Amino acid sequence: NAGVTQTPKFQVLKTGQSMTLQCAQDMNHNSMYWYRQDPGMGLRLIYYSASEGTTDKGEVPNGYNVSRLNKREFSLRLESAAPSQTSVYFCASSPKGGGITDTQYFGPGTRLTVL
Amino acid sequence: DQQVKQNSPSLSVQEGRISILNCDYTNSMFDYFLWYKKYPAEGPTFLISISSIKDKNEDGRFTVFLNKSAKHLSLHIVPSQPGDSAVYFCAASARWAGNNRKLIWGLGTSLGVNP
Helix, strand or coil, rough: CCCEEEEEEEEECCCCEEEEEEEEEEECEEEEEEEECCCCCCCEEEEEECCCCCHHHECCCEEEEEECCCCCEEEEEECCCCHHHCCEEEEECCCCCCCCCCCCEECCEEEEEEC | CCCCCCCCCEEECCCCEEEEEEEEECCCCCCCEEEEEEEECEEEEEEEEEEECCCEECCCCCCEEECCCCCCEEECCCCHHHCEEEEEEEEEEEECCCCCCEECCCCCCCEEECC
16 A cells, blocks of 8 residues: 655756656545645645546646546646746645545655756 | 744754644634644655644644634644654645635644654
């Protein structure tokens, strides 16, 4: 039982390059999330998927796209990377998504640097 | 504007003593609060939570207290152990886009427990 896995762990991009961050969970959770963590900003929600087949914008969606490929996988794509997207990206999942006590489980993060 | 504030970036305590981590919030609509713990190079892991209808929740060495009138909560760790050294995040749960929920995160407090 691996929980939430993310690939890659580290990535360096040049401005304008594209890439996809991969996330998978093996807990049969319905909801999945993408966050970014920046110094002095806390964790901020980029996109989330309340259930398979649905995706919605979070607080900071600009510059990103997501795909909920199936129940297990939720990917985050940067079409044209910018230095402002340098951050640590966390994927998370939760059993239900709508419940008040729904706990989120996090992956280990991807450290992305855009030059 | 930070809706969830952890005003102490760091805290250092002796092993065996009590650690008290504080968190303030500004939005009275928050109805559920969580503490997460994060080790370096790992994602946050859920520690303990409390509903706004309660003023205390205890789980082993960890107790969370909520003072709704002051919009303040605190996490007590007794006794503190060196393995508790980590960054602790306070998060508040709010309704988002209908029945979904999102977490609003504080910036974290780095706890160091000295042997």
